[in-house]
Amino acid sequence: MGSSLDVARWQFAITTVYHFLFVPVTIGMSAIVAWFHLRWVRTHRPEYLRLTKFFGKLFMINFALGLVTGIVQEFQFGMNWSDYSRFVGDIFGAPLAFEALLAFFLESTFLGVWIFGWGRIPERLHAASMWLVHLGTVLSGYFILAANSFMQNPVGYRFNPETGRAEMADFLAVLTNKVQLVTFPHVILSAYMVGGAVVMGVSLWLLRREAGTDDDRMYRHGVRVGAVVALVASLGVVVSGDLQGKIMTEVQPMKMAAAEALYDTTSHAPFSVLSVGPLDGSEATRIIAVPGLLSFLGTGDVNGTVEGINDLKGSERALAEKVVAQYGPQMAPLVLTDDYTPIVPVAYWTFRLMMGLGFLTMLLAALTLWATRGTRVPRARWWLLVAAVTPLLPVFANSFGWIFTEMGRQPWLVYGLMTTATGVSPSVSVAEVWVSMAVYTLLYAVLAVVEVKLFLTYVRRGAEPFVDPATPADAHEDAPLQFAY
Amino acid sequence: MDTLQLVWFALIGLLWAGYLVLEGFDFGVGALLPVLGAGEDAADTEKRRRVMLTTIGPHWDGNEVWLITAGGATFAAFPEWYATMFSAFYLPLLVLLVALIVRNMGFEYRHKRDDVTWRRRWDAAIIGGSIAAPLLVGVALTDIVRGLPIDRDLEYTGSLLTLLDPLGLLGGVTVVALSLTHGAFFLALKTTGTIREDARRLGTTLGAVTAVLAVVTLGWLGLLTGSAWSWATTVVAAVALLAAVAANARGREGWAFTGTAVTAAATVATYFLALFPDVMPTTLDGGRSLTIANASSSPMTLQIMTWAAAVFTPIVLLYTGYTYYAFRRRIGTQHIPEPVAVG
Numbered sequence: 001m002g003s004s005l006d007v008a009r010w011q012f013a014i015t016t017v018y019h020f021l022f023v024p025v026t027i028g029m030s031a032i033v034a035w036f037h038l039r040w041v042r043t044h045r046p047e048y049l050r051l052t053k054f055f056g057k058l059f060m061i062n063f064a065l066g067l068v069t070g071i072v073q074e075f076q077f078g079m080n081w082s083d084y085s086r087f088v089g090d091i092f093g094a095p096l097a098f099e100a101l102l103a104f105f106l107e108s109t110f111l112g113v114w115i116f117g118w119g120r121i122p123e124r125l126h127a128a129s130m131w132l133v134h135l136g137t138v139l140s141g142y143f144i145l146a147a148n149s150f151m152q153n154p155v156g157y158r159f160n161p162e163t164g165r166a167e168m169a170d171f172l173a174v175l176t177n178k179v180q181l182v183t184f185p186h187v188i189l190s191a192y193m194v195g196g197a198v199v200m201g202v203s204l205w206l207l208r209r210e211a212g213t214d215d216d217r218m219y220r221h222g223v224r225v226g227a228v229v230a231l232v233a234s235l236g237v238v239v240s241g242d243l244q245g246k247i248m249t250e251v252q253p254m255k256m257a258a259a260e261a262l263y264d265t266t267s268h269a270p271f272s273v274l275s276v277g278p279l280d281g282s283e284a285t286r287i288i289a290v291p292g293l294l295s296f297l298g299t300g301d302v303n304g305t306v307e308g309i310n311d312l313k314g315s316e317r318a319l320a321e322k323v324v325a326q327y328g329p330q331m332a333p334l335v336l337t338d339d340y341t342p343i344v345p346v347a348y349w350t351f352r353l354m355m356g357l358g359f360l361t362m363l364l365a366a367l368t369l370w371a372t373r374g375t376r377v378p379r380a381r382w383w384l385l386v387a388a389v390t391p392l393l394p395v396f397a398n399s400f401g402w403i404f405t406e407m408g409r410q411p412w413l414v415y416g417l418m419t420t421a422t423g424v425s426p427s428v429s430v431a432e433v434w435v436s437m438a439v440y441t442l443l444y445a446v447l448a449v450v451e452v453k454l455f456l457t458y459v460r461r462g463a464e465p466f467v468d469p470a471t472p473a474d475a476h477e478d479a480p481l482q483f484a485y
Numbered sequence: 486m487d488t489l490q491l492v493w494f495a496l497i498g499l500l501w502a503g504y505l506v507l508e509g510f511d512f513g514v515g516a517l518l519p520v521l522g523a524g525e526d527a528a529d530t531e532k533r534r535r536v537m538l539t540t541i542g543p544h545w546d547g548n549e550v551w552l553i554t555a556g557g558a559t560f561a562a563f564p565e566w567y568a569t570m571f572s573a574f575y576l577p578l579l580v581l582l583v584a585l586i587v588r589n590m591g592f593e594y595r596h597k598r599d600d601v602t603w604r605r606r607w608d609a610a611i612i613g614g615s616i617a618a619p620l621l622v623g624v625a626l627t628d629i630v631r632g633l634p635i636d637r638d639l640e641y642t643g644s645l646l647t648l649l650d651p652l653g654l655l656g657g658v659t660v661v662a663l664s665l666t667h668g669a670f671f672l673a674l675k676t677t678g679t680i681r682e683d684a685r686r687l688g689t690t691l692g693a694v695t696a697v698l699a700v701v702t703l704g705w706l707g708l709l710t711g712s713a714w715s716w717a718t719t720v721v722a723a724v725a726l727l728a729a730v731a732a733n734a735r736g737r738e739g740w741a742f743t744g745t746a747v748t749a750a751a752t753v754a755t756y757f758l759a760l761f762p763d764v765m766p767t768t769l770d771g772g773r774s775l776t777i778a779n780a781s782s783s784p785m786t787l788q789i790m791t792w793a794a795a796v797f798t799p800i801v802l803l804y805t806g807y808t809y810y811a812f813r814r815r816i817g818t819q820h821i822p823e824p825v826a827v828g
Binding site: 060072074077085088089092101102110117160169432443447457458461485 | 561576827
């Protein structure tokens with residue numbers, strides 16, 4: 001059966017990775033749909049309305065799953081991780097409450113306005129409502145990433161020996177955590193990459209099908225908007241990712257050492273692009289390595305010194321012992337453990353998959369822009385594959401990035417303050433966690449199949465023909481609604 | 486217990502009240518789909534169901550955020566309460582989550598294909614979810630007020646059966662009945678034609694049943710843990726419900742809906758006043774109750790949260806209010822467009 005700790009961790013991994021397949025699509029596509037809608041209101045050119053409605057539908061099909069799987073996330077901390085919730089709730093709860101109050105209300109309310117607003121509210125307000133949805137998604141991202149950044153690099157707290165928990169000392173410090181300041185742009189820009197890649201891939205597929213017809217121009221526009229968004233965002237992702245690497249080397253050196261499977265402290269450290277073998281430090285296994293690159297990524301200097309896992313084990317233990325010395329022996333069970341090394345192959349490979357898929361997306365977006373310049377249509381059969389794969393690449397890059405971030409932090413739940421093993425709910429039995437995991441997994445699997453089928457059905461259908469939307473003023477009392485469930 | 490702790494206890498009560506008032510009616514509309522959605526033939530049935538779903542279409546998602554916010558605010562303001570409550574109600578919460586997931590997916594996906602089997606499946610999801618969710622919310626809230634076996638470490642020591650005892654289940658059924666009544670009055674207020682008349686007729690019956698259930702549940706709880714204040718709100722709930730049924734019988738639809746809204750809010754108020762000053766009383770000898778004082782966050786966290794609530798709650802209420810204004814028009818079967826041409 002395993003321990004409830006293992007099952008709870010698997011459950012968190014499954015539900016969170018699944019949830020985050022839909023989140024970046026929601027963030028990225030809401031901006032692009034809002035952009036098309038704005039263009040429609042400004043120009044009243046039919047193609048913009050058709051693109052707005054077409055991508056709006058695809059957006060909604062995706063949004064539904066992001067929404068419902070998000071509720072699970074908020075409940076899960078209390079259900080499976082009650083000791084974690086008790087220990088850091090004073091700090092961690094606040095961003096979650098802010099997220100609900102500032103972001104979820106905005107997002108949900110104005111999405112309702114947007115979906116049902118056709119012909120029922122003034123057109124400028126209607127277009128603005130999708131921008132407000134987008135603002136909601138970005139705010140939501142800010143607060144939840146502030147909460148995660150606290151786990152990566154706890155700041156703005158003090159330990160209260162009376163209550164035996166971490167308490168808020170400086171909320172501004174929590175919101176401006178240096179990890180947060182690089183993570184937020186990295187994640188939001190990655191989401192724009194995803195949104196751009198989805199719009200590009202779908203439009204590219206339809207452009208090939210409709211090339212030469214009246215719809216050629218519209219889908220070409222979709223391809224180019226999507227590709228430009230993906231390309232520009234990916235440049236930002238690279239820059240913010242580089243900054244993040246340097247901050248991580250500073251605040252969680254073990255994670256970066258694991259990312260390179262670097263066991264011994266090295267100056268002018270190489271970065272291995274690929275390797276074979278067990279990555280346990282027993283043999284040199286790198287097959288492609290760029291000299292000095294790891295030092296540069298971590299420290300900004302090709303000759304910089306990067307600490308290795310073997311040395312960091314000691315410093316992690318010293319960190320834990322310092323916490324015990326500082327806050328008292330009651331902290332010992334929370335921070336002391338046998339081994340402070342994350343699972344190195346997981347960290348090593350997810351880090352490479354994240355970057356590799358990201359760079360591939362960037363390349364395909366650039367290639368697509370080139371291939372669709374002027375009135376060109378990429379005809380070769382392999383372009384079908386580009387259209388189908390491009391939307392998926394940055395989605396999975398996001399997943400691998402998160403798996404790296406979270407697995408690379410282990411065994412810590414809150415870095416330097418609480419190990420994962422001590423956060424789990426003591427009153428919940430293994431059987432209960434198994435039941436909930438089975439239920440989520442089955443339900444999510446079924447919903448995924450339904451979602452993908454529906455999404456593809458709507459893609460194949462393409463944009464609907466243009467119908468000039470009536471304004472609220474000229475609708476008579478019994479006229480049918482332009483949209484109803 | 487200091488002032489801010491008290492403020493947050495009240496605010497969390499307010500969030501739960503907002504949740505039952507708002508999502509209460511969309512639960513009711515979803516659950517009444519097979520009853521009020523039944524038309525003369527298949528085509529009429531489909532149109533009636535679409536009318537019903539369209540009345541709540543722009544609102545249900547925002548309504549649900551009240552639950553998320555209640556959860557988030559509990560986490561932030563009373564971490565111990567959040568931790569004990571969510572781990573104690575493990576399996577009921579799982580069922581609640583599944584219920585919310587399938588009904589939300591139903592709202593979003595049902596209309597996306599013109600296919601009878603597809604629609605029938607999502608209808609089942611909407612109906613089942615709209616009954617199961619208020620049932621579990623009612624069970625959980627009632628269990629909390631009645632008390633649960635909580636040990637000295639603030640951990641729950643009971644089982645699933647402890648949660649599903651007669652009083653808890655009665656509380657659940659009461660919340661379902663109240664949601665059905667509230668939903669019927671909402672439909673009477675928001676539709677035209679035969680649905681409106683049917684909703685009014687059904688609302689009176691549902692209201693009478695709800696009144697009996699509510700009196701038994703609130704009376705039982707009152708005798709167990711009631712205070713003078715909780716009895717006062719119990720009376721408010723009962724009077725509002727009876728007034729709602731009377732208003733409905735006279736065709737005063739707005740007042741009928743307002744009446745059940747007050748009933749829902751007063752019911753939550755009764756629960757919270759009966760709880761006070763505990764947030765999760767223990768029934769265990771030698772156990773420890775979670776109280777407003779011992780479950781709360783630090784003063785600083787409460788202060789920050791209070792500022793945020795003071796600034797942003799009015800804004801949220803303002804734009805939420807706008808959506809009810811923007812979509813104020815009544816809807817009838819004549820307003821329902823052709824289904825999307827996707828098989």
